[in-house]
Amino acid sequence: MLNILVSIKQVPDTTNIRINPDTGTLIREGVPSIINPYDIVALSLAYQLKLRFKAKVTVITMGPPQAKNALKEAVEFGADRIILLCDRKFAGADTLATSYTLAEAIRFLQREELFDLFLFGKQAIDGDTAQVGPGVANRLGIPVITYVVKIENLDPIHRKIVVHRKTEKGIEVLEAPFPILLTCEKDLSPLPFVPLENILKAQRAEPETFNAEGPLSFQRDKLGLKGSPTQVKKVYTPELKRIGKIYNLDDVSLDDVVSKILDVLRERDLL
Amino acid sequence: MKEVWVYIEQEEGKIHPVSFELLGVAQRLASDLSGRVSALLLGYKVEDIIDEIFAYGAEKIYYLDHQVLSYYRHIPYVKGASELAKKYKPEIFLIGATPLGRDLAGGVATHLETGLTADVTELSIDSETGQLLMTRPAYGGNIMATIVCPHHRPQMATVRPRIFPVPERKSSIKGELIRESVELHEDEAKVKRLAFIPKEKAVNLEYAEVIVAGGKGIGSKDGFSLLAELAKELKGELGASRLAVEAHWIGYEHQVGQTGKTVRPKVYLAFGISGAIQHRAGMQNSDFIVAVNTDPEAPIFQIANLGIVGDWKKVAEALLFAIRKERSTDG
Numbered sequence A: 001m002l003n004i005l006v007s008i009k010q011v012p013d014t015t016n017i018r019i020n021p022d023t024g025t026l027i028r029e030g031v032p033s034i035i036n037p038y039d040i041v042a043l044s045l046a047y048q049l050k051l052r053f054k055a056k057v058t059v060i061t062m063g064p065p066q067a068k069n070a071l072k073e074a075v076e077f078g079a080d081r082i083i084l085l086c087d088r089k090f091a092g093a094d095t096l097a098t099s100y101t102l103a104e105a106i107r108f109l110q111r112e113e114l115f116d117l118f119l120f121g122k123q124a125i126d127g128d129t130a131q132v133g134p135g136v137a138n139r140l141g142i143p144v145i146t147y148v149v150k151i152e153n154l155d156p157i158h159r160k161i162v163v164h165r166k167t168e169k170g171i172e173v174l175e176a177p178f179p180i181l182l183t184c185e186k187d188l189s190p191l192p193f194v195p196l197e198n199i200l201k202a203q204r205a206e207p208e209t210f211n212a213e214g215p216l217s218f219q220r221d222k223l224g225l226k227g228s229p230t231q232v233k234k235v236y237t238p239e240l241k242r243i244g245k246i247y248n249l250d251d252v253s254l255d256d257v258v259s260k261i262l263d264v265l266r267e268r269d270l271l
Numbered sequence B: 001m002k003e004v005w006v007y008i009e010q011e012e013g014k015i016h017p018v019s020f021e022l023l024g025v026a027q028r029l030a031s032d033l034s035g036r037v038s039a040l041l042l043g044y045k046v047e048d049i050i051d052e053i054f055a056y057g058a059e060k061i062y063y064l065d066h067q068v069l070s071y072y073r074h075i076p077y078v079k080g081a082s083e084l085a086k087k088y089k090p091e092i093f094l095i096g097a098t099p100l101g102r103d104l105a106g107g108v109a110t111h112l113e114t115g116l117t118a119d120v121t122e123l124s125i126d127s128e129t130g131q132l133l134m135t136r137p138a139y140g141g142n143i144m145a146t147i148v149c150p151h152h153r154p155q156m157a158t159v160r161p162r163i164f165p166v167p168e169r170k171s172s173i174k175g176e177l178i179r180e181s182v183e184l185h186e187d188e189a190k191v192k193r194l195a196f197i198p199k200e201k202a203v204n205l206e207y208a209e210v211i212v213a214g215g216k217g218i219g220s221k222d223g224f225s226l227l228a229e230l231a232k233e234l235k236g237e238l239g240a241s242r243l244a245v246e247a248h249w250i251g252y253e254h255q256v257g258q259t260g261k262t263v264r265p266k267v268y269l270a271f272g273i274s275g276a277i278q279h280r281a282g283m284q285n286s287d288f289i290v291a292v293n294t295d296p297e298a299p300i301f302q303i304a305n306l307g308i309v310g311d312w313k314k315v316a317e318a319l320l321f322a323i324r325k326e327r328s329t330d331g
């Protein structure tokens, strides 16, 4: 049986984000929380693998109490076990502290059974860092392949996988043994069809909650704000300053504006 | 002496241009710290590029040459870079925010237990504290955040390509080459490359001199054929806003902006693009911006050097016609 761990994050939907212009901070009221879109891809892939092979899927997230909703939604994608890491001491974590906390929790879960496949999103759309997946892999001492766009082959008998990884110049076809951590690109997996049964199950689901006191023990100084080497010194909204001239085609002729563009190109040797 | 390290990203002995851009900004940071710029080079038999790295401003090069490093793989590259950083303790360590660079940086920062600021677009030294100020867009470019890493070293950042200019090349300059060795084994790499499928047609947006870009205002896929003709005539590339990409009018590799590419062409021609902050984040460093939009209030006009309020299609057609006419009278 294939044993899969998926790590997801609940994020504000940045497409309708509003910023308080005086403080430069996020206005959170009324901003819906969603599962990070790349993590939805990871969940979809896990579900697809579950339908194809026999698999057990564990989903983990670290976040405030409402992150529970993201885990319940994961049950719709066939999650068998859901775990919420929730404690004020975890709060304010940067990527180093986040990867520490997640890796310790995963290590604890692996006392029962080892995972073959770890699925992370390519990046989270709030911070856009793409650092947590590689961070966790390095803490667990397992290989990682980032920007995966396709699973070409998964062989549960010989315990290995062949994937496509997107780079700037093309696609690398890579082979790796289990255990392996993958970070998922958008095109990796389509959304699955979710049966009604899963939706009903999701409504009743309750995550297991881990906090800073247990069931595992953490090094206090590596958690949350305290365990985060990076600090935000300042936030601000980028300013715009008008720098150029504007012409309206109601006032000037098309020939005029075209010749202005031609001048710009000519001055720069582009014609 | 405090060292500012730049990771030299190379594939098959070809240096990624972002490494030169970083050597440039590293010179400014090093001079503010009265330190020096050093380069970290990992690879297999890539001696040929050493002079290039000196020419763009490295005073020292730490070179780790090993067969296991013949192509990029996470485990051996992270191990090599981490061990050398532990040995020499740089003050600052800059890596390009490319797919390979981001993959590497996340691993190295974890081994060094230090902070890593992602996708940085501004760098400076705080004159009071001597700390590195790393500024980056967050929440899809809606806010800028300045991040510091006060108590851990090195201060690490991945830096977006095309934010900083390539410094002047000084071919006469030679620095000190330090050959390093770190124990690496093929088995511990774990991941093996079976094949490489090159991109069919490489879209070289980031380094294009002219970009002809379209947004939602273009209205359809057909609109992009007109822009494609214009781009071809100007030997440029096609760019697009996210909405145009999401409407499937054009491929993702053409997207400019926060989640797309950062570009710095000599001329950026924006047709029917509102200039949402996420789009501007990727193109505001262009040398000259021409914008055509029917809405005089569109934010793109606040950064355009030449703005035209009117129908994009009329302007694009007239421009194409004029360029062709000019060409035919020339030749």
Ligand SMILES: Cc1cc2nc3c(=O)[nH]c(=O)nc-3n(C[C@H](O)[C@H](O)[C@H](O)COP(=O)(O)OP(=O)(O)OC[C@H]3O[C@@H](n4cnc5c(N)ncnc54)[C@H](O)[C@@H]3O)c2cc1C
Pocket (backbone or CB within 6 Å): A014, A015, A016, A125, B139, B140, B141, B214, B215, B216, B217, B218, B240, B241, B242, B243, B244, B255, B256, B257, B258, B259, B260, B261, B271, B272, B273, B274, B275, B276, B277, B278, B279, B282, B292, B293, B294, B295, B298, B310, B311, B312, B313
């Ligand atoms: C996390 C995040 C990341 C993002 N990343 C990116 C990114 O990488 N790149 C990006 O571009 N966006 C990005 N966006 C999306 C961004 O917020 C906008 O949705 C997008 O840029 C708008 O695209 P647009 O300008 O084409 O469309 P619109 O904003 O709808 O603008 C269309 C414009 O065309 C004008 N117009 C209409 N008809 C005509 C005509 N006939 N002639 C001339 N003008 C006309 C209209 O007046 C309007 O100004 C991101 C958003 C988020 C949340």
Ligand SMILES: Nc1ncnc2c1ncn2[C@@H]1O[C@H](COP(=O)(O)O)[C@@H](O)[C@H]1O
Pocket (backbone or CB within 6 Å): A007, A008, A009, A036, A038, A039, A060, A061, A062, A063, A095, A098, A102, A119, A120, A121, A122, A123, A124, A125, A127, A128, A129, A130, A131, A132, A133
């Ligand atoms: N708080 C978190 N809890 C669980 N997984 C996370 C968390 N933060 C990040 N991740 C995972 O790491 C990936 C990359 O996030 P980031 O490095 O923040 O861009 C996400 O797509 C998730 O899979």
